[in-house]
Amino acid sequence: MCERQPELPLPAPPATGEAPLAPARMVNEWVYCPRLAYLMWVEGEWADTGDTEDGRRVHTRVDRPAGALPAPGDPDADAEPVPFRSRSLTLASERLGLVAKCDVVEGEGSRATPVDYKRGKRPHVAAGAHEPERVQLCAQGLLLEEQGFEVTEGFLWFAESRERVPVTFDEELRARTLRAVAELRLAAATGRRPPPLENSPKCPRCALAAICLPDEVNWFRHGDPPRMLNPSDDPALPLHVQTPGARVRKSAETLVVETDDGSATVPLIDVSELALYGPVSVTTPALHELMRREIPVAWHSTGGWLMGHTAGAGTKNVGVRAAQFALAADPQRSRRLAAGLVTAKIRNQRTLLRRNWKGTEGDAALAGALDRLKRLAEAAPHAPDTSRLLGAEGEAAAVYFALFAQLIAADKVGIEAFRFEARNRRPPADPVNALLSFSYALATRLFLGALVSAGFDPYQGFYHRPRHGRPALALDMMEPFRPLLCDSTVLMVINNGEVGPASFVTNGPACALTPSGRKALIAAWERRLDQETTHPVFGYRVSMRRLVAVQCRLLARHVTGEIAEMPHYVPR
Numbered sequence: 001m002c003e004r005q006p007e008l009p010l011p012a013p014p015a016t017g018e019a020p021l022a023p024a025r026m027v028n029e030w031v032y033c034p035r036l037a038y039l040m041w042v043e044g045e046w047a048d049t050g051d052t053e054d055g056r057r058v059h060t061r062v063d064r065p066a067g068a069l070p071a072p073g074d075p076d077a078d079a080e081p082v083p084f085r086s087r088s089l090t091l092a093s094e095r096l097g098l099v100a101k102c103d104v105v106e107g108e109g110s111r112a113t114p115v116d117y118k119r120g121k122r123p124h125v126a127a128g129a130h131e132p133e134r135v136q137l138c139a140q141g142l143l144l145e146e147q148g149f150e151v152t153e154g155f156l157w158f159a160e161s162r163e164r165v166p167v168t169f170d171e172e173l174r175a176r177t178l179r180a181v182a183e184l185r186l187a188a189a190t191g192r193r194p195p196p197l198e199n200s201p202k203c204p205r206c207a208l209a210a211i212c213l214p215d216e217v218n219w220f221r222h223g224d225p226p227r228m229l230n231p232s233d234d235p236a237l238p239l240h241v242q243t244p245g246a247r248v249r250k251s252a253e254t255l256v257v258e259t260d261d262g263s264a265t266v267p268l269i270d271v272s273e274l275a276l277y278g279p280v281s282v283t284t285p286a287l288h289e290l291m292r293r294e295i296p297v298a299w300h301s302t303g304g305w306l307m308g309h310t311a312g313a314g315t316k317n318v319g320v321r322a323a324q325f326a327l328a329a330d331p332q333r334s335r336r337l338a339a340g341l342v343t344a345k346i347r348n349q350r351t352l353l354r355r356n357w358k359g360t361e362g363d364a365a366l367a368g369a370l371d372r373l374k375r376l377a378e379a380a381p382h383a384p385d386t387s388r389l390l391g392a393e394g395e396a397a398a399v400y401f402a403l404f405a406q407l408i409a410a411d412k413v414g415i416e417a418f419r420f421e422a423r424n425r426r427p428p429a430d431p432v433n434a435l436l437s438f439s440y441a442l443a444t445r446l447f448l449g450a451l452v453s454a455g456f457d458p459y460q461g462f463y464h465r466p467r468h469g470r471p472a473l474a475l476d477m478m479e480p481f482r483p484l485l486c487d488s489t490v491l492m493v494i495n496n497g498e499v500g501p502a503s504f505v506t507n508g509p510a511c512a513l514t515p516s517g518r519k520a521l522i523a524a525w526e527r528r529l530d531q532e533t534t535h536p537v538f539g540y541r542v543s544m545r546r547l548v549a550v551q552c553r554l555l556a557r558h559v560t561g562e563i564a565e566m567p568h569y570v571p572r
Helices: 024-032 034-042 050-058 131-146 171-190 214-222 284-292 318-328 331-356 363-382 386-402 431-453 472-495 515-530 544-559
Strands: 083-093 098-108 111-118 153-158 163-168 237-241 247-251 254-259 262-267 271-277 297-300 306-310 504-507 510-513 532-534 541-543
Touching: 024 034, 024 098, 024 131, 024 171, 034 171, 083 131, 098 131, 111 131, 131 153, 131 163, 131 171, 214 544, 237 254, 237 515, 247 284, 271 431, 284 306, 297 431, 306 431, 318 331, 318 544, 331 363, 331 386, 331 472, 363 386, 431 472, 431 510, 431 515, 431 544, 472 515, 472 544, 510 515, 515 544, 532 544, 541 544
Parallel strands: 111 153, 237 271, 271 297
Antiparallel strands: 083 098, 098 111, 153 163, 247 254, 254 262, 297 306, 504 510, 532 541
8 A cells, every 4th residue: 555645746635525535537637637627526616518428327237236345355264265346435534535436346355456447448558548537547556455455456447449558557557646636625725727729739629628628728828819619509409399288298308388279399408507587487387397407497476577596506606706806895895897798888889870870960970979989998997986887888878879760771671659758667668778777687587697607606706886686797797798789680670671660569658578579689689699890809709699698707817817808809
């Protein structure tokens, strides 16, 4: 048994409830990529891929426990050693600071041999297997030695090629394993996220590439152009249910939406979020399955107001929330971040006016507004406090909405049906304001979910101050996207004739969308999110839906200090 402990600048803490045992599976990941292991074990990040699903399939049989591990036999006894075979066995050692789930342990008498199951084929390398897999197997061997067994080697079973590869536990491998365990536990205890790998071939196949953002972080560190590691779009999409009295239940691997007119079935794998409007119910089994899969449920009023958000246990990344609250408590840092959000919003308002101008007043009105918005965007970063920043945002909104009616194609839709004079809400007084308010509610839900996934508390903002029931951080991050996502979607449904006078109902001073009007706006909203754009900083193309997730992840990297500035989405 190797008693030598690894030499580190700081020792790993004792194994206690405050510094838990390192899983051998995470030790494997640490040797492969320290940042990946930290994200998975310390921050609780995870994303399924085809590889992870295949790995579960390979372990289906060996994950069923069978055969208890006997006490080590006496090697000096005259009796014949008794062979044994145990499956799905968990071993732990506080001295080693290690815990492992052994797929199979074979042996006889005092000798034991761990067997670890792997997906795929045996790699053709000199050592018979890659270092992370050999280290993980050696960790199991060290734990068996702690139980009193003699362990000199183990085996890796590769399911696809059906080959059994021996791994000898020599002094070098033992020392490497102990050092990896100590490094991982020290990183967890200090809370220091390792830097990303640089231009590594491991990143493109990594399940957490879109969470880790290795090339994006390295762009800020070294200026190297990022590769396209983020998928351009998400295969799963939100499921919107707004029919009064509808019921959502689970059936096998699907969600079934039942209404008085019939039912529709949607595979759970195709659902990224469930959005419910008004009196729509969800069965307990369906809700449990959605929470297990970390698929959030957004509860809206019939008119679209976001009332609540149901999710599973959520992210374990307390470090992001701690950094978020620390930044929010720092007036200067909060003001700088808020100024960046407002500046990006004003610049994007200016872009939307320039791109969609259909005014009949000539170019003078537009030129004057563009010039004024440009000056406000330049002044916003120099606002000495939040009140001045609010003033700049309010002045920009007045300039922007004063010309918003000139973005509507009056010759196609009829100016009377969509007359717009000023932005108003609570309640909206006309069809355009009703569309704007509903689109902002959709955006609030979108950003709230993305921020929760990135580890944030969506109710602690940096610009919008905390208030009971208000997702202040979601409202913060929405600001640059209001013109380009919400307002552009409203213009699209009006100018394309997707909504008309019959899409609205008026009750006193309030104007609201009918169910068919909401359906038309939701469909246009989802189309807008599916449209691809070029990230203005990194240069790769992503859907607007994916861009929102990227920006929220970048905010997490900013508040935790990995990147110095928050890059906002400001297209030309």
